[in-house]
Amino acid sequence: PGLPAALRDAKGSLARAVRSLRAAAPAGSAVQGVDGGLHLLVDALVADVEAHGGEVRTRTRVTEVRPAGDDPTGYEVVLADGAVLRASRLVLATPTTGDLLRPLLAATPEASDGPDDVPGTPADPTDGLDEGAVVTLVTLVLRSTALDAAPRGTGVLVAQEATDVTAKALTHGTAKWPWLARAAGPGRHAVRLSYGRAGDDASAVPADKDALVDLALRDAAVLLGVPLPADAVEGTAVVRWTQALPRPSAAHQAAVTEVRSAAAALPGVAVCGAWAAGNGLASVVPDAQAAARTLL
Ligand SMILES: Cc1cc2nc3c(=O)[nH]c(=O)nc-3n(C[C@H](O)[C@H](O)[C@H](O)COP(=O)(O)OP(=O)(O)OC[C@H]3O[C@@H](n4cnc5c(N)ncnc54)[C@H](O)[C@@H]3O)c2cc1C
CATH class of the missing domain: 3.50.50.60 (FAD/NAD(P)-binding domain)
Incomplete structure (x- = not known):
């Protein structure tokens, strides 16, 4: 967004226009969250519905x-x-x-x-109507001082052509959200790997949780460029979203x-x-x- 105006200001130089846009929007500035996690919004909504006499059936x-x-x-x-x-x-x-x-x-x-x-x-x-894809999220809680410097900023998207990584994206949660970093404490990091592109061969993503966590740890080490041994893992969570992200x-x-x-x-x-x-x-x-x- 804003490229035509930036191009005019940069007198037609695409490189200068892009540089000025990027300087005005550092990584992460276009996203917002809720301190404590977005699920708090759901809890608040349920409380509001119930306060008005409604009923929510999950x-x-x-x-x-x-x-x-x-x-x-x-x-x-x-x-x-x-x-x-x-x-x-x-x-x-x-x-x-x-x-x-x-x-x-x-x-x-x-x-x-x-x-x-x-x-x-x-x-x-x-x-x-497109059904959307199955997206699997693997969250790892890692003890690693090598991650304190946030080697990839708030995260990366993986090109489909990559051959050494199965994940399609990585979010360094504790680098992205200050509330999460505070909750994790020094030297502890939450990293989230995302699997499953629309049209992907679903068998590339293991169904077994242990195999999936092993894969996520290997992918995280490649994407973050730091060694992550198995004993760095302090906690894991796997969540599968079906019918997600219709094209x-x-x-x-x-x-x-x-x-x-x-x-x-x-x-x-x-x-x-x-x-x-x-x-x-x-x-x-x-x-x-x-x-x-x-x-x-
Ligand atoms: C991994 C992931 C990360 C994302 N990150 C972001 C982000 O950072 N920012 C952003 O803006 N968007 C993000 N999105 C997209 C965003 O989450 C979706 O666009 C949004 O949640 C869609 O809202 P929705 O209410 O349409 O559907 P959903 O949130 O999918 O809700 C649909 C609900 O319908 C229920 N349901 C389905 N069938 C039935 C049925 N027959 N009877 C009763 N209930 C049924 C489902 O269980 C589900 O609870 C992300 C999506 C995914 C999958």
């Missing part, structure tokens, strides 16, 4: 959303345990929104004509537009989430606020 998968037969403006939400909730307004914010909407869209009169207007061929606006291909964008317009025809239904708005909180949050506004 570990509760929705398997189906369907019209309430006896109420033309109502919906039924079917849970994995078979329970059925009724609602007059729905916000669908899961990466599986396309699947959940399908029965509702099939029930609308407009759905009876297909994309080629072939009578009786149901259009499926969810065709082309914004042209087919995906076209399907999102179709799903959004089909959902807009359903009274009391709003859709949002990274699958529609694009990855990252800067896209997801305003989209969610807009979705909520359409229902209020």
